[in-house]
Amino acid sequence: MDWKTTYEKWYNHPKLDADMKVELEKIGTNESELEDSFYQNLAFGTGGLRGVMGPGTNRMNTYTVRKAVAGLAAYIENHVEHYQSRGVAVGYDSRYNSREFAIEAARVLGAKGIQTYVFESLRPTPYLSFAVRYLHAAAGIMITASHNPPEYNGFKVYNDLGGQTPPEQADKIYHQIEAIEDEIEIDTITREQAEADGKLVWIGDTVDKAYLQKLATITKNEEAIKQHAKDVKVVFTPLHGTAHLPVKEGLEQLGFNQVYVVKEQAEPDPEFSTVASPNPEEHQAFEHAIQLGEEVDADMLIGTDPDADRLGVAVRNGQGEFEVLTGNQLGALMLDYILSQADELPEDGRMIKTIVTSELGRAIADYYHIPTIETLTGFKFIGEKIQEFYDQGEGTFLFGYEESYGYLVGDFVRDKDAVQAAMLSAEMAAYWKGEGKSLHEALHSLFDRFGYYLEGLESTTLKGKDGSEKIQSLMNHFRSTQYEQIGEFEVATVEDYEAQTKRNQASGSVKEINLPKADVIKFHLADGSWCCLRPSGTEPKIKCYFGVNTPSVEESEKKLKSLKEAFMNEMNKVLYQEK
Template identity: 50%
Template sequence: MEWQTTYKEWLDYDNLSPMVRENLVSLVDNQTELEDAFYAPLEFGTAGMRGKLGAGINRMNIYTVRQAAEGLARFIENQGEEAKKRGVAIAYDSRHQSSEFAMESGRVLAAHGIKSYIFENLRPTPELSFTVRELHCIAGIMITASHNPAEYNGFKVYGADGGQMPPHDADEVIKYVRSIENPLNIKTLPITESKDFIKMIGEDIDDLYLDQLKTVTINNEMIKRSGKQLNMVFTPLHGTGKMLGEKALLEAGFTNVALVEEQAIADPNFSTVDSPNPEEKNAFEYAISLGKQNGADVLVATDPDADRLAAAVRMPNGDYEVLSGNQLASVMIHYILSQKADNEELPKNAVVLKSIVSSELPTAICQKYKVKMESVLTGFKFIAEKIKQYEETKEYTFMFGFEESYGYLIKPFVRDKDAIQTLVLLAEIATYYREKEQTLYDGLQEIYTEFGFFEEKTISLTKQGVEGLKEIQDIINSIRQELPNMFGELAVSYVEDYLTQTRHKQDGTTETLTLPSANVLKFFLEDGSWIAVRPSGTEPKIKFYMGIVGKSKDVTEKKLSMLESSLAAYIE
């Protein structure tokens, strides 16, 4: 069907919501934007869907949300009456139309006789994961676009274990979603008839989640002794982190926490930042200003749905430096393993999980403490799958999981990234160094001195629209067709192609990989450094990751510069 035909169907639909119609009419003279809105359905992948708000099948609106919920409802229905009775937990963040999308999802489920538990107001993503597990739901829905700009929203689907739905189940949901020809015709149950199927939840679940957060800290005696002295600045960047984050810190014993008031307001426009992404230093502008006023030991920021956390540490000159996700993970892993080892509480079968594009510094730390480090594909659902597997087999005991993009999990009562858990643990670690008259920056330097200098960098190329998606595929396809054997002065030792699940060695031989198939290439270099390439699963980007290792900071930085130049020339 031509996009113009679909556009006319929407334009002629009598019951189109006023908000969607207003947006549709505003585009009447913008053919480029209209085509982008109607040329193809919004991509629904293994993590759900995410896109710009607006009218059209390639936008987030109540109709595309209903379509996603209908696909999930059919998937649940296919599993029988018991699955329907278990129901679906639904939460949402501070973005535009999030509460409406949550309620529309519940109304679609209700039309199928499926119960839903909807939070009465905004909540963090990790609490949604916890709720699925706590209420023994068959699935979960989180309305969020994570750290995307204000014009975006999204629909994430969770499985019964509280993790993002695993690929096999997600593929089934995707089939149901794609089988729906017209999202305008999806049945919903009126609110007045939905009382038996929609239950509102709130503080009762908060209390249970906060109780579990008390298990995150390790050295409670130290916190009692010095936690009140820790000087911390916290910004939730206009999102969901404030309510539970403040409570969790207070209940743990950290009372000297200054909130960035301007960014504590749940604002869907994220009016004080260019982007509500804690990975970007600009997001710390207000926190740094307040930190300098207060002489804060550490600054922390959570993204809008509070599944990611970034931190800035005080430098010797009094300025603040935002640590990378890999650096934060290294500090946390070192603290957890060293403390557990000192207390003789480190399990002999301990395991740490990370994504394949994350730093190898934590691997070196794990080797010291004889802890297994296991790499999985990018996407926290793969970490959740491993937690579930080892919980069932008892082969390993989970200690920590992370992705380089500021996503961490400490305790598995949640099965997704959890910035609230991370907030509490990081406060403890900062207190530990404060007692030693050091900062987190000092702690990181000690780790580098012991384990070597590791540095990572991610380069993202954004390609918008229909042509952009094609460009992204062309780039990775061309690299795959002619695999480079050198990057700058460093030879490639072997290449792992996760799409074909093949390891290509320099002698021409190949080996089979055991990880699931994914469109990722990873080049392992002769000195232990590496380069990986993958299209983003949630944004119109292709990402290039570099991991460098050297004997000193200067050596590492020179290698990084050399590899960056080589990679740029290769892409061109």
């Protein structure tokens, strides 16, 4: 059906909710908005569904949530044993409609005889991952849009191992979702009936207590915490999200008693009213924390995104000012700390990073004789790799991270976990304080040892149907054009993850990439630098990643600037049809 037919089907449907019909009438004269609302079904992307809230098949609303839940139910009916009694765990964050969407999930599952375990109040995403494993659930659902703007919400799917669904599972779930012809006709039961029948079970604090017990096990140097935690001043902001109590309880459990929470950002707020974006990757999110940090003379600032799977950290630099570490830098510090504090590293120990994460991690792992495993972008691939270690009886997981502020220390969670990361960051600060160093000084010690690795990211937002077409055209261009040079940089090899090939530009030889297919192109340059082009799986963006390494900060900054300019010039020629 074309979008107009789909719109008319919704508008004239006898079971359409009256409030949603009013919303459709409000935008009825705006044809471009109607088209964007109905021209496609909401894409099942990196971790599930994510989109702007509103009426339509390309929006997050009651009916698209019900459809996704019904599709997931059909999948577990065919692929998970004892799915009805094992049930589905459901969590939600502080966004508009998150709790309502979570209850809708229980209503749909209840109609199919499937038990649903729902948190009584908002929880971090990693708690949902943990809950799936702790409750031995058949699947998990997290209602969240992570760090997206307030108008967004999302629906993340977890398998029975507590990880986000990898491509093969996701494709099967997607096909089940798409097989549902009429999302408005999906059967539900009332919340009251679900509770009375025992199909909706409120989780309570059982999972919280079990998670905190596991959290205590990720400590790497108990003596350092015992000696120095009391002297470390930590400022924490949950950015209006889910992490306030979990992070504070975790730090108190470890013995950090000088924790100052940013009051203006402590309470859940779906508008995220004190920040332009609730994203700890962006420095503006730390403005309030920096102000409080100066007032209390803090050693470090930590900030979590709304669903608490990403962590940002700011530390004092050589000038005494707070500097926000990049995800690559914090990950490198964590990796070095974990490996350096071990009495004995396992012979089959492994570090996992993604293909767009800094090569500094590999250099650190090599130093400790620990192999690095690379995955595609997305923490679901790291979770999948951890499970492979168990299934195959080879490989001990030591640490996993990605450049976008996602880290995992203990594998009792199978997704990135900002609560764990906050604990390890505070522990590192205590350890290095005992050694007479700040975290900033510890980072620069790594640079002195391995070289000055510097990375960058440029994102171009291209919204709507036209934007999606431009992004695909751009990827097609870079995939089909044989670049020998990008500006002054000679191209050594090109990795096309959709074709699963690695081509040597000089010899023309081609090797196979042993990773799942993905719409990603990565250029390895002759001087060791690299750049990578990838459409976002959760936002209407095309992302360009860059990495360089030289002996000094000045050289790295100069080279990174030059590489960015050269690559973005090539990209803009295609986007804006410059000759």
